[in-house]
Amino acid sequence: MxxxxxxxxxxxxxxxxxxxxxxxxxxxxxxxxxxxxxxxxxxxxxxxxxxxxxxxxxxxxxxxxxxxxxxxxxxxxxxxxxxxxxxxxxxxxxxxxxxxxxxxxxxxxAVSLPPAWEGRDIDVVGSIKGLPSRDEKGARFLFEVEKADAPVAAFPRVLQLSWIADDAPAPSLEPGDRWRLTVRLKRPHGNGNFGVRDAEATLLARNVRATGYVSAPAHASRLPGQARGIRVTVDRWRAALRARIDAVLADAPHRGIVVALAIGAQDEVSAADWLLMRRTGTSHLVAISGLHIGFVAGLAAWFAGAVWRRSGWIGRDWPLRLPAQIVSVTGGAAFAALHAALAGFNVPAQRALWMAGVVALAFVCGRNLARSTVLAWALGLVLLIDPWAVVSAGFWLSFCAVAAILFALSGRLSVRRDSDRRDDSSPVDAHARSRFAALRAALGRRIVAFCDRLRSATHVQIAVTVALAPLTVDWFSQIPLVGPLANGFAIPWVSLLVTPAVLAGVALPAPVDALALHAAHTLLDLLGAFLHLVSGPPWTLWWLPQPDAWTLAAAALGVFWLLAPDGWPLRWAAPLTWLPLLIPTPPGPPPGSFRLTALDVGQGTSVLIETAHHTLLFDTGPGPESTHAGERVVVPFLQAHGVRSLDTLIVSHADSDHSGGAPAVLEAIHVDQMVAALAPANALWSNATQHGAQTLPCAAGQRWQWDGVEFSMLWPDAGPLRGKPNEHGCVLRVSTQPAMVSEPGRPIQTTRPRIAALLTADIEAPTERVLLARDRGALRAQVLVVPHHGSKTSSTEPFLDSIEPLIALFQVGYRNRFHHPNAGVFERYSARHIELARSDSDGAVRVDVSPGHAVQGQGGSEANGAVLTLERYRDTQRRYWMDR
Structure with a gap:
């Protein structure tokens, strides 16, 4: 099996x-x-x-x-x-x-929203599914559809909706409540970026086949009755527990962790707590994990067996009818199921539940299964229920951690010492030794046993840390070097102290529950102080770029080799397989070339420019006021790409779709210099200074060179900013330097023209005319990041004729409310036979500019002896669920 x-x-x-x-x-x-x-x-x-x-x-x-x-x-x-x-x-x-x-x-x-019904108002009747999440902007929830006013053969069963609190706050939304809503939907779509996890896969795993928002909140009506079923009952129970915890802890800083440990909902964990736990490798302790379920199941099994064995105290002979061992194992499995239900049946909880269930069933049937067989059964059952569990980090981290523990402990015999074999209760020994000697011997045995357990626990912790390190780099681009120390303290602290206190708060009635919940929060305060202490120095977190498949496979082989049982040959050589992971090759292009990556941040702009040894980020996408793209897309992309420091961050202007993600970038990535076209009172200036970045206003005439690549600022003019933000957005030109090359068969040398890319922010027609009047030649570029996302107020015909781009990149959001790009403007580009790429349909786009002579390859185009290689994310990283 x-x-x-x-x-x-x-x-x-x-x-x-x-x-x-x-x-x-x-x-x-x-x-x-x-x-x-x-x-x-x-x-x-x-x-x-x-x-x-x-x-x-x-x-x-x-x-x-x-x-x-x-x-x-x-x-x-x-x-x-x-x-x-x-x-x-x-x-x-x-x-x-x-x-x-x-x-x-x-x-x-097969059940998807037809494209023709995107963006249209649809009346739906259904019920709230799961636990809604709330913030200052409103509420977000899953809606299970019973009936839809749309002539669609297979209307999506589950919708992900937002109730935006504009004029009035969102109403109370409880699991199982039935509503009639008017919604505006679109097909499930996620940002597609190299090295960043695909949100569409997560939506598919949750069976969400359409997303949208309540378009007419005033006409929403709560219907009588409630949805029925075990799932709804469990969700309402979880919602009631969350309300109790919120009422007791109110604005306590670690309230979100208490909620997560109680019911598995992580949406209320604060950003500061997430950051601290990621830095120390203790994020797995936030949820109801397999470790917690195993601990609780073991405690429940002991309690059930103890009660059953002592049934004689109440005049019953239950152990004679059913062995206490069977009751103990069955009770532990049943309580594991109850605790997994509290967690919302996440993947680690499912793994622990199925392992407990298989062990209990085997014991009742009189079978003794190997631990690896139990893990294999749990693996199969999890994937039978949810084949998309493999797209989550929890699946890999949970199963690989248990597999590493089993493999590391296999083949190691526990040898009993001669002193343990002696029977100290022997009358001869009792008379032969003094009482003091007997106590000393007993104390020595206890110390030795404790050291053995400590050594075994240390071995397990090191095994798990080593085994999960490649996965941690692949999923999070980091290795917390203090992970073993932090987990060595945090795991028993949370499992033996915090979790029982949280469970006591869940089980006890008011007002006694408040004492337990406050005790749990105090324990978390102490844990937070310890984690802050050990994670203070910068070296405690090792950032690494996301590995490719071969590097990850080599590291996995090294893990298997290193954790093999004693006697495995050449174990000292196992760390050599980690060298590609720990010492990656520099990701930059060769000298004299540059790489431009236009990220898919939705409706906004963020472009990374890389030379051989330098990086520049042009804009940061939307921030918390919109889609959190700076924190959710830009920072993970930079970290996965191995960018730990930006030589220059350019914030083209103050519009939130260009500057909103800057605080997240400054917080997570070291920035040497920020160049921006912002008002003096803008908070980003002080924010950048606090993070150690030099600041400089964006102004035409600024020039610098990196690795044989020239950067020049064309707009705005120096001095006070005038007009609306779009009128003074930074315009940057990146170009290779002219070079003297020998043409084959010709005795003389010729000069190769520059190959350039033009980044234009949100400039509009008046600014385009000013730039044309100054120097048409300075605008010529083979790669153009389209002005103002393709708005009808920009991309005038003279401007395009002067640039003569070969490739044009549109950074637009899927079905954005501005209807960018404008149909007429898009046709204007198409009529010039320009290679077009759109972030809403292509995802992130990468352009490699190589000025040297080379053979033209697939996806590349030759310009003046240079090769421009265009890579679309949704082409090279395509999965079957995209655009379905």
Whole structure:
């Protein structure tokens, strides 16, 4: 079963990496391959039961170790067909997992909002699903549709909606409440950026096939009755618990962590707490994790068994009817299910629940399963229920952590000391030794046992840290170096003190619950002080770029090699496989070239310019006032790309879709210099200064060179800023330097023209005319970041004729309310046969400018002897759910 479930998981993971779902040819290949694998497996594994029985018989004659050794030799080499049989089992299981996930995906994607109904008002009737989240802007919630006033054959079952609090606050929204709402929807769409996790995959995993907002709050009406079902009952219970905690702790700084530990809802955890826990590698303790569920299940099992064994105190003989061990195991599994329900059945909670359930069922049936078999069953059950669990970090971190613990502890024997074998209660020993000597010996044994447990716990902690380090780099681009120390204190502190206090606050009635909840918060205060202490120095957090597949595979091999049992050959060489991960190659282009990446930040602008040894960020996208793109997209992209320091941050003007993300960038990334066209009173000036950045107003005539690439500012003029922000936005030109090259077959040298990119912020037609009047030649560029997102107030024909771009990049939000780009302006670019890219349909776009002569490759275009390579995120990183 282990091979079957692990192969099934590989098949599911493989499907989630596909650019498209299999067609009829793919299905035919899958069926034929799977059927052939089943035939080979049956042939290769025939007779195993009989052979196994023969070896079991010989065990009594030759001893268990000899039998185990002969069985292992038989498995490895005595019959070649067996190797083929087990290989076929893996192949058949992979095909089954791939096919199962594909069928589930086809069924889920079949229910989608038609494009024709995007942006239209639709009346829907349904109920609130799950726990709504609230902030100062309103409420966000899932809505389960019962009926929709739209002639759509398969209307989405689950919607993700926002109730925007403009004139009046959002009403109280409780799980299971039924409402009639007028909503405006769009198809599920997420920002697509290199190295940043895909939000569309998360929406698909939650079965959200349309997102939108309540377009007519005044006409919303609460309907009588409530939705029914166990899920609704659990959600209402969770909502009531959250309300109790909010009432007791009010504005306490760690209230969000208490809520997360009680019901698994993490939306109220403060940004400061998240930052501290990420820096120390303790983020896993915020949720109801498998560790917490295992601890609570063990406590419940002990309590149930203790009560059952003492039933004689009340005149009952329950243990004679049903063994206390069965009651204990069953009670622990039942309480694990209850606790997992509180967590909302997240992936780590599911993993712990299924492991507890499999162990309980095996014990009741009289079976003794290997721990790896229990983990394999949990893996298969999680993916059977939710094939999209593999797109979440919790899946990988949870299962890999448990697998690392089991593997690290395998093959290590616990040897009992001679002193432990002696029976200290012997009358001879009792008379032969003094009482003091007996106490000293007992104390020594306790100290030795404690040291053994401490050594084992340390070994497990190091194993988990080593095993999860590559995954932490892949998901979060960091390795907390103080992780083992922080977790060594935080795990027992949270598991043995904080979690029981939170559970006591949940279980006890008012007003006693307040004492337990306040005690839990006090314990979290102490934990926070310790984590602040150990995470103070900058070296405690090691930032690394996101690894590619080969680097990650090499690091995983090193983990397996390093954690192997004692006696594994050349274990000292295992860290060598980590060198590509820990010492990555510089990501910059070669000298004399530059790379431009236009990020997909929705309706806004953010462009990264890289040379061989320098980086410049032009604008930062929207901030908290809109989509949090600076914190949610720009900072993760920079960290995944290995950018820990910006030589220059340019904030083109004060509009929030260009400057809103700047505080998040300044907080997370070191900035040497900020150049901006902002009013003197703008808070970003002081914010940049506080973070150690030099500040400089943006002004025409500024020039500098990095690594053979020239940067020149064309607008605005020096002096006080005039007019609205769009009129004084920074205009930056980035160009390669002219070079003398020898043409093949020609004895003389010729000068190669500059290859340039022009970043124009939100300038409009009047500014374009001023720039044209000054110097048309200075505007010529092969790559153009389109002015003002393609607004009808910009991109005039003379301006485009002077630039003569080969590539034009539109940074626009999906179905944005400004209707950018304007249809007429977009046609103006198309008529000039310019290569066009749009962030709403293409995601992030990367342009590599190589000034040297090279052979033109796919996706590249030649300009004046240079090669411009254009890469669209949704082409190279495409997944089957995109645009479906």
């Amino acid at each position: 282990r091979a079957g479930w692990c192969g099934f998981a590989l098949g599911v993971i493989g499907l989630q990496r596909q650019a498209a779902l299999p067609g009829w040819g793919g299905w035919l290949t899958l069926v034929v391959l799977g059927a052939a694998a089943v035939v080979v497996a049956v042939w290769g594994l025939r007779g195993d039961a009989a052979v196994g029985g023969a070896y079991t018989t010989s065990e009594s004659a030759s001893g268990p170790l000899a039998s185990r050794w002969r069985t292992r030799n038989f498995r490895l080499g005595s019959r070649p067909g067996k190797f083929a049989g087990w290989s076929a089992v893996w192949c058949a299981a992979i095909c089954a997992g791939f096919a199962y996930a594909a069928v589930r995906a086809e069924m889920r994607l």
